[in-house]
Amino acid sequence: MARRTVEEHAAAIAELLAPALTPTPTVVPLAGARGRVAFTDVRSPVDLPLFRNSQMDGIAVRAADVASVPARLPLRGTVPAGATQPPPLDPGTAVRIMTGAPVPGGADTVVPVEETSTDGTHVVVHRGRGAGEYVREPGSDVTAGEVLVPAGTLLAPRHLAALAAAGLDRVTVRQSPHVAVLTTGDELIEPGTRPSPGQLFDANATALDAACAEAGAQVVVRERTADDPAEFGAALARAVAGADVVLTSGGISQGEFEVVRQVVGPTGGWVGSVAMQPGGPQATAVLDGVPVVCFPGNPVSTQVSFAVFVRPLLRAAAGLPPIRPVPLPLADDVRGMPGKRQFRRGRVDENGRVSIVAGPGSHLVAAMAASDVLVPVDRDLAAGETVEVIPL
Incomplete structure (x- = not known):
């Protein structure tokens, strides 16, 4: 069985997906x-603004007419927001004006209403304002x-x-990358239904759907199949016809009912393993020009594989900023596994240290949920050592 390093497999998937993830434009409603x-x-x-308008509810005047205060001026009506352009303002007069209303020609300042008093026919301005104050000029924004x-x-x-x-x-x-998600396994059932003995709820469909959306992609096909090569082959054909990239989970190990391996292997795809835990079994293929990336079926293996190999590529294609590794100190000693890179699940505490959450098992979904980083471990590490963690 072919075996790759994490870096080799990441490079192979990047090369595989590059043609499908070339950025393209699309027009969408706001x-x-x-x-x-x-x-x-x-x-x-x-x-912007589209026209000369008032920044305040107040009184539109000529600045020269309120240079000396108090100034008593006759009122010549009201200009509400949404009004058409009012007639020019005669010297020595004033007009009430509302926020956003067009400023009359001749008026060059707006006095806030709080700085005035009125008897209904005249207004008294108690504070002078200079030309341009509280007047929004067209194009002053952009x-x-x-x-x-x-x-x-x-x-x-x-x-x-x-x-x-x-x-x-x-x-x-x-354009958001269009992704198809296929999960496999006779044992899988839909969440919310009642399991029979030996059945498991399908967590991977939900995990991959949400992870793709968070990475800027759109899941356009989502199917679950039994461990039947004909059924999976038909679902794979539909996925290839409708998506830019196909992601599968399950069916690529060395057991007797590895449906993905049985269908993808004969197409000339790569089926092997990566020196990592979780997520060792991996596979890739190209069908009708569409890349297919196959993850193992254990829920944590699927999530780790996506985060390490596919998330960076989808985010780049969607134009989203990369999620970069963060150097942080370990809170405790961590024992490595010779020959494999472990991606342990960790949580960052209030002091910025990383604690490992639970064991390395690929089935520990609650521990995955309690984590906020992946901790790559290539060797034994001591408490206090700095590691480059991957934010989840």
Whole structure:
């Protein structure tokens, strides 16, 4: 059985997935753009503000008319937000104005309402304001043609608000990689159903679906099959037809009912092992030009394999920032396993030290849930040693 190092397998998967994960653009409505990455610079089609408007509820005046206070001026009506452009303001007069309302021609300042008093026909301004105060000029935020959101921006609500304010209702983003998830095993049943003796709930479908979404990908096919080569082969054909990348779990060890190995092996794919724990059995293939990456079926093995080999590639394709290893000290001694890299599950304490959570077993899903980092262990490590942990 062929065996690779972790680095060799990571490089092989990166090469395998590269053609399928070439970034491509797609246009989406703003309502579906949060968390996506802008593919190109987005330029504003308009000046913002769109027109000269008031920053405050107050009184629009000429600054020269309130240079000496108190100043008593006749009121010439009210300009509400949403009004059309009001007539010009005559010298020596004032007009009530609401926040966001267009400022009349001739008026060059807005006095906040708190700094005035009125008897209904006249207003008394108690504090003078200079020209331009509380008046928003068109283009003072951004001018037409200026970059509003740069390419590569991870779109958050604040970015979408800026696009909407400029009148845009859609944006060009990186296409999310389309992934198919196939889980296998006669023993697997859907969570929420009642298990019979010997049956297990399928955790891997949920884990891979959520992990793909977190990595910026979209799961477009999700199926579970029994350990039947014909059934799995048909599901694999549907997955290849509908996705950029296919991920499978289970069926690649050395037992008698290893359905993925039975179907993928004869296609010329690689079926072997990686010098790691958990996640030793691994396989890859290309079917009709679509890469297939096969993980072992134990739940922790599947999650570790995804985090180590596939998550970085999906995130890069989606334009998301990489999740980089973090150097942290160990809280306790850790014993390694000769010839294999262990990915122990760990938790960072309030002092920034990493404690190992439970044992190395690939079935310990509760321990995985209680962890927030993977701790690569190539040898015996002593408490206090610094290790490069992988955030989960």
